Amino acid sequence: MKSQFRRLNAGALVFALAASTAGCAQEDAPQVGGVTTITVMGMPAATNAKALKLFKDQVAAFERANPDIKVTGSDLPWDVKTFAPMLAAGSAPTVLRVPLTEPAGLIERRQVADITKEATALTEFGALNPDIMSYLTKDGATYGLPEKAYALGLAYNRSLFTKAGLDPDKPPATWDEVRAYARQISEKTGAVGFGEITTNNSGGWHLTAYTYSEGGSMIKETQPGKWAASFNDTAARGVLDRWRAMRWEDDSMGGNVLGKQEDLIAQFSAGKVGMWVTSPSDIYPTYLTNGGKPEDFGGGPMPQGAxxxxxxxxxxxxxxxxxxxxxxxxxxxxxxFRYLRPNFDTEAAVANAKAAAADGTPVGVPVLPIFDQATADKVREAITPHANVPAENFAGYVKSLDAFTFTPEPQVASQEIYAALDPVAQAVLTRKDADPAKLLADAEARVNAILQKQR
Known part of the structure; x- marks a missing residue:
């Protein structure tokens, strides 16, 4: 695995906007009449009217400050299958918005530009989190800039906790406690005690995260630049055994176990799911967009095993x-202008916070800073008066991050690894007779074949 992230104080507060969900890319007319046109991913979908308005207002402000630049937004979400042919054909947007798992492959395939000259000229460049930036550099060249960072934790419904006789201010901290809480929620309320996602690479993603919480790993570097799967051990098998027990013995996970993250967000927002693993801070805006009640949302620590x-x-x-x-x-x-400035410039942070609060967009959601601690603390202090989020509901999540090791996703072929592991998660949750050890052995063979191609 890559070196661990530095542990930064997770209490830094920024406003968050709902993620985009649909759309199509547009090919740029690079420069017409002295005006440079760029198409940028990250525009909220039309269904998220408040966030879309804020985005358009920021585009207008940017264009006023830069009359020689025209910005065209795209609400197209990143998808490897969709973007591979677009990048090859030259029809992808100018600015690509991607998960942290993607830069290494895009850089290796030479599909993204070297922006060292432009990025290092920024006054604040040196204050960016070096652990995040390590994923965006190669051979001394810089290829990207961060928007945000997240750490997984437990999202839970405080109202369901109360109905089940559980203390909403004391979310579970271990997997054994999660199992007990989930069983009690299902028995007392009829809701799904613990929700899980297993499609669109989410099953492999969660299996990876849970394996980390058990002290395991997914891949190991056998020689410089050469990797092998390392998950067919007690850590991952323990995760699968627990899933199987919760699904087939406790009946606390419900029967709809073949969904993706968007499906579970909708169910959780409707009050039908007691707990699930996600980034509580990252998912909160979407939870509200889906009709969730702010007072019902709780953010707890990532449950731990070994x-x-x-x-x-x-x-x-x-x-x-x-x-x-x-x-x-x-x-x-x-x-x-759009992503870095509100994280280091207090004037911009306050202006954005005021605008977001006026539109009912969350302000004050705790996230992992993309800048150093001094910068994050300065911004947090500036926008706190405009916060509209029940910060106390995230107390368990925030507190836990000071104690955990931050472990990044697999350094190479992460999405391909997740895709290979999705069937493992699905099998355990849909077949009572599934054999975790055999499933993991088969998956390791598939993953090793994938890793061989990375050399």
């Missing part, structure tokens, strides 16, 4: 390798 770790990831912005020099410069200006 380990003391939580998976961390993030959202990154890269520039299409097809971009002209003018577009590269414009793209970095946009990324700084």
């Amino acid at each position: 380990g003391s770790a939580t998976l961390v990831g993030g959202t990154i912005h890269l520039v299409n390798v097809k971009a002209t020099p003018e577009q590269r410069a414009a793209a970095v200006k946009w990324i700084r």
Whole structure:
């Protein structure tokens, strides 16, 4: 695995916007009449009217400050299968918004531009979290800039806790407690005690995170640049055994176990699920968009088994390798204005917080900082007066992050590894006679074949 993230105080507060969900890319007309046009991912979907309005207001403000740049938004979400042909054909947006798992592959395939000159010219570049930036550099060159970072934890319904006779201010901290709480929630309320996701690579993602919490790993570097699967051991088997017990013995996971994250968000927002693992801070805006009650949302620690770790990831912005020099410069200006500036400039942070609060968008959701601690503390203090989030509901989550090791996703082929592990999660949760050891052995063979191709 890659070196562990530095442990930063997770209490830094920023406002969060709902993630985009649909749309189509647009091909840029690079420069017309002295105006450089860029298409940028990250525009909220039309269904999220408040976040979309804020986005458009920020585009307008950016264009007023930069009259030689025109920004066209795209609400197209990142998908490897969709973007592979688009990148090859040159029709992908100028600014790509991707998970932290993707930069290494895009850099290796030379599909994103070297923005070292533009990025390092930024005054605040040196204050960016070096652990995040390590994923965005190669051979001394910089290829991307971060939007946000997250750490997984437990999202739970405080109202269901109360109805089940559980203390909503004391979320479970271990997997044994999760199992007991889930069984009690199901028995007392009829809701799903613990929800799980297993499709669109989410099953492999969660299996990875849970394995980390058991002290395990997913891949290991056998020689410089050479990797092998390492998950067919007691850590991952323990995760699968617990899933099987909760599904088939306790009946606390419900029967709908073949969904993706969006499906579970909808169920959780409707008050039909007691607990599930996600990034509580990252998912909160979407929870509200789906009609969830702010007072019912609780954020607890990532449950632990034999380990003391939580998976961390993030959202990154890269520039299409097809971009002209003018577009590269414009793209970095946009990324700084829209995503970096509110995380280091208190005036911008307060202006955004005020606008977000006025529109009912969450302000004050605790997240992992993308800048150093001094910068994060300064921004947090500035926007706290405008916070509209019940911060006390996240207390368990925030407190736990000071104690955990932050473990990043697999350094190579992470999405392919997750795809290979989805069937393992699905089998255990849909077949009572599934054999975890055999499933993991078969998955290791598939993953090792994938890793062989990375060499």
